[in-house]
Amino acid sequence: MARPRLRAIPLGGIGEVGKNMMIVEYRNDIVMIDSGTKFPEEEMRGIDLVIPDISYIIENIRRFRAILLTHGHEDHIGSLPYILPQLERIKPVPIYGSPLALAFARSKLAEANVEHLADFVPIDAGQQYSIGTSMKVEFIPVTHSIPGAMAISIDTPVGRLVHTGDFKFDPTPPLGPPTDERRLKELGDQGTLVLFSDAVRVERPGRTPSEADVSATLDRIIAAAPGRVILTSFASNILRLEQTIQVGARHGRKVAVVGRSMEQSVQVAMDLGYIQPPRGTLLPIDQVTRLPKNQVLILTTGSQGEASAALARMASGDHPKLRIQEGDTVILSATPVPGNEETVSQTIDNLFRKGANVIYSALEPNIHVSGHSARDELRMMIDLLRPQFVVPIHGEYRHLSLYKDLVAIPAGIPPRNVIIPESGVPLSFSRGDVRKDPPVKYGAVLVDALGGDRYRNVVLRHHDTLATAQVIIATLIVDLEQGIVIAGPELTSKGFDDEDGHKLIAATEKELHTYLERQLKKGGLSYGYLVGKVKDVVARSIFQKAKLRPMVVPVVMEL
Structure with a gap:
């Protein structure tokens, strides 16, 4: 009979900056580390946020035990208002974190009217928390650009996994304690199987300046x-x-x-x-x-x-x-x-x-300093924990690759023990080896909000539903310096094929034209602001007239 293995499954934050989410599982217990959002890319105009797809959690919801938060930044807690309603069957979901991280999470969930879906568990640094039947979790203070940031240690029968969260070694943090180097060294002395390390600032040599x-x-x-x-x-x-x-x-x-x-x-x-x-x-x-x-x-x-x-x-x-x-x-x-x-x-x-x-x-x-470790500090984390395996996370692919070549291998980690992760691909650990298991379902879910309210009247657009969604493409050419519309706006639609649909599109196009003429005369519009307003005007008009929520794609050319 095969011995149980410790598995870690990144569902976000790999090959990208943002949307951080890691699943850790051992036997019948699954926990989630962080639940973040990401800004849409330039080519995703009309989308407000991007969040991870948690289909794997929903498929294994009977084994899901808790959400662990490293800190309170949007790219680590921002998807909670959208994730928790999908886990309503097991409400309230325990959420562990520092008081500040939980306070930010609670504020978001209250605004979205889903606070009742969470059971907030404020942690004490250094205390162990038994989660499920086989995991002992500890939170270790680290410095970042927000107080209450934590690294997370998960001890299992296979070995210890340490997830750094976002960190740096700032000896003079204005708020909160410095990174707990003593406790990290103790964990290294006790033995660390695998380190999942922040890697986004590996291109910078030396150390990150102090806040x-x-x-x-x-x-x-x-x-x-x-x-x-x-x-x-x-x-x-x-x-x-x-x-x-x-x-x-x-x-x-x-x-x-x-x-x-x-x-x-x-x-x-x-x-x-x-x-x-x-x-x-x-x-x-x-x-x-x-x-x-x-x-x-x-x-x-x-x-x-x-x-x-x-x-x-x-x-x-x-x-x-x-x-x-x-x-x-x-x-x-x-x-x-x-x-x-x-x-x-x-x-x-x-x-x-x-x-x-x-x-x-x-x-x-120095008007802003990063909250992330530069290369010497990334090496310092390895030296303190002395892990058997190292996995760089939280970064684009070049950051993960450079971490292996510039940090992990020079720190004495054998090249075969430095694993470049892939989103949705489980890393399966025993006491002495690691392998990649077949991928689970993962991806990006697009958050399409109406106006500035990101929690009410929101559509979550999943990859497998986009093909059948109603779509409106709003096309126009503008001269922002002169404040004029050169061509358009023209609305092209999918899913509005009957006579009522044609009338609806025509009325919305007229409303958009009126808005643009009025707004452009004021001057001072930036391209990004205009694109957002085009989407907003069209989406609001369609919703007010027909209570429909099509996907609106603004295509704005500036001359």
Whole structure:
């Protein structure tokens, strides 16, 4: 009789940045590590988010035990509102994580009205949790760009699996403890079968700078700004938000938070004591906008150029309370996620056109530092744990390959013991060998939301249903500088073949044409913002008129 093996199945985060999800199983017990989202690629216009396909979990739902969260960033928790309804048969699903990670998860699930599907289990670092009949799980603190980040150790009869999550070795983290090197070494002394390691920053030699370096840069820029300061970052980057609030307060500025997701993140972090603004510093936007410009600091969403985020709406003149003005200092304290580079560049161009002084990492390298380990720190993790097998994760294919050649093999890991994973392909471990089992069903599920609400009236578009879906392609050619439509808009449809369908498409096309003429006259639109609005106008029109949710694909050519 064959001995049971430990299996790990990546369902996301392999060959891509985002959508992180790993399945770990031993005998009758299955757990999920992280449940992330990913921004759509440039060619996926009209889609709001991409999440992993969990068909394998649904097929094996009787063996599913829990979700383990490494930390609270979107690419690790963002798909929970879409995943949990698919697991309703076994509600409430236990979700383990640090208090901050769980607070972010709870906020998302509450907004989506599915909080009742989860059983939140706050963890204590260093404590072991028995999950199922054969897994002992421990969370080890690591530093990242958010407090409460954890590596996860899963001890089974076959051996120990360690998943690093996102990490770096920052000796002076502004919030939270440094990476627990002592405990990692103890796990190495006890024996580690396999290490699954973050690899996304392997191209950078040396070490990642400390978050403390950002504070000095922010202080210098905000002190010199003659007018309003507007800073954008990831909504969940609690470190950056706390740093900015404290620096702003030192320079006599009042702070307003703009953008729903950032408002929620700040409130969660304040409730847990991670953000502690000086008394009277944090004010509603209506009060802050009445102050002299040199006393104003605004924190906002939109660091990735998202069309529906507050910064893009400010730059396009579409925000109800704020416009970018000449003399504003706009700070982008984030680096573009792969796939978003062009959208971010367009946003920066649009801000310059409005007369803003734009600060971003190409001009000020320390306006943002990564939360991920550079090459020396990746090697350090191997040296502490001394695993028998190493699997690089969380990165595009070049990152995984470079990790093997530049980190794992120089650290003394035999080449045959460094496995480049593939999405959906189980890695099966015994005490002395590893093999790849036949692939399970995996892939990308497209989240198609109506307007800015990503949780209500959402369609999850699975790979095997796209062929039969109703589709509308909205085509137009524009000159954004002159603010004119050169050709179109023209709507081409599939699945609207009867007379009522033709009338519906014609009415929607007319509505889109009216919107474009009105909006383009205002000027200041970025390409990405326009594409998002074309999709939004068409989708809303069809839904309001016929309560249908076709897939809307905007095709916009700019001359």
